[in-house]
Amino acid sequence: MAPKKLNEYERKRLENIRRNDEMMASLKLQSMATRLSAASIKRQRSAPKPKRISPKKKPKNDNLVVVRRSLRTRGILPDSEGLDNDLVESPAKSPNSQTPPSKPSIPKMGPLSMSQAFLDEGSDRALIETILSIGKKSELGVDLGAETDGVRVCKEENLGVLRNSIKKEENEVGGSFSLYSMTLNPENVARVVQDRIMTLRFFPCSNSRIVVAGSKGGDVGFWNLDHQMEEEDGVYRYHTHSGPISGISIHRHCLSKVFTCCYDGYIRSMDVEKEIFDLIYSSDNTIYSFSQRSDDMKCLYFGEGRGDLNIWDERTGNCATQWTLHEDRINSIDFSSENPNIMATSSSDSTACIWDLRSIDADKPKPLKTVSHKRAVYSAYFSPSGKFLATTSFDDTVRVLSGDNFEETSWIPHNNQTGRWISPFKAIWGWDDSHIFIGNMKRGVDVISPAQRKTIFTLQSPHISAIPCRFDTHPYNVGMLAGATGGGQVYMWTGS
């Protein structure tokens, strides 16, 4: 269908929007002139739009009586004394929660209560209880304790044990794992948010199957595949940001906190124990990317504005470090599992770089290695072993770096022209170094073999009704791959 030219009305409307933006920018500039240089402001946040909240609002629940699923029926110990305390602690909030139909607005500052942000009818109690219960059990049965005093340090030996157990698992299952066993069952499809999914992440927990999706409109959707209430779908939505959510991070050793970052310049931390989305960082610049090191749950690494990388430290509550590593936005940040001091960034300046965090010169940062693409690079991810790096670019290639110093490069052609409405593809690694997954424009998932340097297989299914563009692998369930679309759906492949 031939695209229409804008008519007069639309053109005027866009013109108005642009003028408003400019006006906002100039107003903002005056008020911030002492703090910021004008050059650092690429684009101002627009005022919080009256969000188009789903008018339908879960009509499937005819009876408004909320049926709760008890902990017992889920085989979970009733260990939630702290929960009741928390509930009592915030009685002032409960009147709000009695009027859920009104659309939640995003407070500019400070924490946002989960009940205030909750978009669906019914209750999110089951989700909260589930996350609390999995958060309390660490993978190794080690109680990580409460979130105070920085006592909860991951003991190195525990980390080591964990790493070994993961590696062992991968090696064992890796042999028997077959791509061809991966299937998409119709019950493993859900609409998790209303609009385009920008980012998708599994809870890194071996005995749960929960994915978290961040949408373009600022919603965070949780999908618990193990929900046991027949009349519910296991999906819980919150409106926590006023712009596209560009990153989600859940640390392996702190499962009760879900960090989200957003184009609106805010970073929030969902604290299930306090039942809030806390505001932990705000900036006037866009935040495009977000990551945590496996060996440090106190720090957040994020890409802000045109090429800056910031490190936020929970202990001080602010950013001690800011480097300008790129000439344009940083689209991804990743750390080597082999050595978390080794970091990879990808950028719209058409490069991806590998850095050694121990030796970055703040004035003249020099990467260990630069990968030059012809167009913007959207991702640069280390393989599970840390021996390879895969980059994805708008120049229609996926490149794989290998060798002791990543000196060898091979490239695989792949159509990455996602256009305006689909989030750009980002090739991710499977559960070992042998497979790379990436979406394709024909509603499938291409599987690239780095060894064969080509696409060897495409996952397809009649249940896919849109292009899967963002993915995550379950870190413990080999064969479980989640794909997200521009329409808010998540597809969950399972394998063996």
Add this chain to the structure above:
DNA sequence: ATTCCAGTTACACAC
């Protein structure tokens, strides 16, 4: 060298 603009893309929803 910088800014502007048209054109591109897929999807949900209303009809």
Add this chain to the structure above:
DNA sequence: GTGTGTCCACTGGAAT
């Protein structure tokens, strides 16, 4: 099944 609105990405070429 068709038409319309989306609009925070990017490109290449035209205009400044």
